[in-house]
Amino acid sequence: MKKLLFILIILMPSMLLAQDKCGxxxxxxxxxEKYSDWNQRKSLFESQIQVIQNQRKNSLARIEDKIYTIPVVVHVIHNNANNVIGGANNINIADAQIMSQIQILNEDYRKKLGTNGYNTNAVGTDMEINFKLADRDPNNNPTTGITRTYVRQNGFSFVEEKTKIAALIQWDNTKYLNIWVTRGNNGVIGYASFPYDSKLEGLGATTQNISDQELFDGVIIDYRNFGNCCGTLSQSYNLGRTTTHEVGHWLGLLHPNGDEYCGTDYCNDTPQIESLNLNTTCDKLTSNCNSISITNMIENYMDYSPDRCMNVFTVDQKNRTRAALSLSTKRKLLLDNAEPLTDSERLQVTVTPNPINPTVNGNIKLKVTFKDEKDLFIQLHDLRGILVEEKVLTQQRSGYYYFESESLASGYYIVNVTAAGETVSKKIVITR
Known part of the structure; x- marks a missing residue:
């Protein structure tokens, strides 16, 4: 999310016009406007994020974090009828430009020494997240992790047409981070879906289905702000930090001011600021919130600063992303699916954690292993034998499977997993 200042000279004195660059x-x-419970959903999400963050601060969890590797698929949506790849002003960007962006993500999210992503800030941290282009497509065939789709349309409004973009091509968002690269209209150069997909404790059964999040999940970037080489890049946002920023949103991070005057991003180690950096320079900025004068952290990736200014994620931002990853059903599935399980000769089922407190632990997580590919039949019953939920899945491999626990009453449940005539039953305890 970036903001640029354009100088308009129309036979009059110059004037500055701020344009919103992040959708x-x-x-x-x-x-x-569309969903009446949207603000309630956000509020509950934040309250539950805070619970997890506080738990992490009071434990060694943040020291013991594992390094995640997220598979990425880049969908290039272009209008080059001849399918020419690369070159000036060509939306159908070159493979090298895409690879440069993946490299930049890894430099920034790992705070790599000797790169633009390194910093010596006292609160700067290694986010311990790697990104790699997928090597297998949804049908398990070899892939470069890059797709190219021709359309006649010259560009898109990322916010209004996000589901239209996703309808063109989208891989399973529980297995890949989808990044679409195309031309943006209306000044927006990046957009990302936020992890509000969980059924949050407190919203209850009346929670509206957020259909937009079912249709679209991922990141959209203007081709002129993707990577740092090989094509036509913008002047101030040409080092790949637009994608670093938007992936931050996809992981649950907010702007430092929470998009409000002296607002909050719920991270204590990012200064409370009046507004985002609307300048095209890296000059020092100060804010005065609650009668406290403070220097803005314009080098934070979640500000609107030019790319060359950015090089910091903070410890609290890392804790927040870890908390969001634990709350979001889709993000948890993606991380689990990114680490293929070892097959077992016979069907094996493990429930973790068990007992489960939905407020603290989230959804029921089943680790299911077996040999080769099999059709799976999974049923959840209460102790009266009443069917609560079932899943019928074809041609599955060993993996993780989830049941939502938010609407379940405290008590005992039985889950039955059947594969190729073999059934395993496990007792599950819900506590509150």
Whole structure:
């Protein structure tokens, strides 16, 4: 999410016009208009994020974090009828430009020494997240992790047409981070879906289905702000940090000011600021919130600063992403699916954690292993034998499977997993 200042000279004195470069704040307003419980959903998400963050601060969890590797598929949506790849002003960007962006993500999220992603800030941290282009497509065939789709349309409004973009091509968002690269209209150069997909404790059965999040999940970037080489890049946002920023939103991070005057991003180690950096320079900025003068952290990836200014994620931002990853059903599935399980000769089922407190632990997680590919039949019953939920899945491999626990009453449940005539039953305890 970036903001640029354009100088308009029309036979008059110069004037500055700020344009919104990130679609997340714009989309948030539209979601508030479309879904009556959107603000309630956000509030509950934040309260539960805070619970997990506090737990992490009071434990060694943040020291013991594992390094995640997220598979990425880049969908290039272009209007080059001849399918020419690369070159100036060509939306159908070159493979090298895509690979440069993946490299930049890894430099920034791992705070790599000797790169633009390294910093010596006292609160700067290694996010311990790697990104790699997928090597297998949804049908398990070899892939470069890059797709190319021709359309006649010259560009898209990322917020208004996000589901239209996703309808063109989208891989399973529980197995891949989908990044679409195309031309943006209306000044927006990046947009990302936020992990509000969980059924949060407190919203209850009346929670509206957030259909937009079922249709679209991922990141959209203007081709002129993707990577740092090989094509036509913008002047100030040409080092790949637009994608670093938007992936931050996809992981649950907010702008430092929460898109409000002296607002909050719920991270204590990012300064409370009046507004985002609307300059095209890296000059020092100060804010005065609650009568406290403070220097803005314009080098934070979640600000609107030019790419060359950015090089910091903080410890609290890392804790927040870990908390969001534990709350979001889709994000948890993606991380689990990114680490293929070892097959077992016979069907094996493990429930973790068990007992389960939905407020603290989230959904029921089943680790299911077997040999080769099999059709799976999974049923959840209460102790009266009443069917609560079932899943019928074809041609599955060993993996993780989830049941939502938010609506379940405290008590005992039985889950039955059947594969190729073999059935395993496990007792599950729900506590509150």
């Amino acid at each position: 997340v704040a714009l989309d948030d307003k539209k979601m508030q």
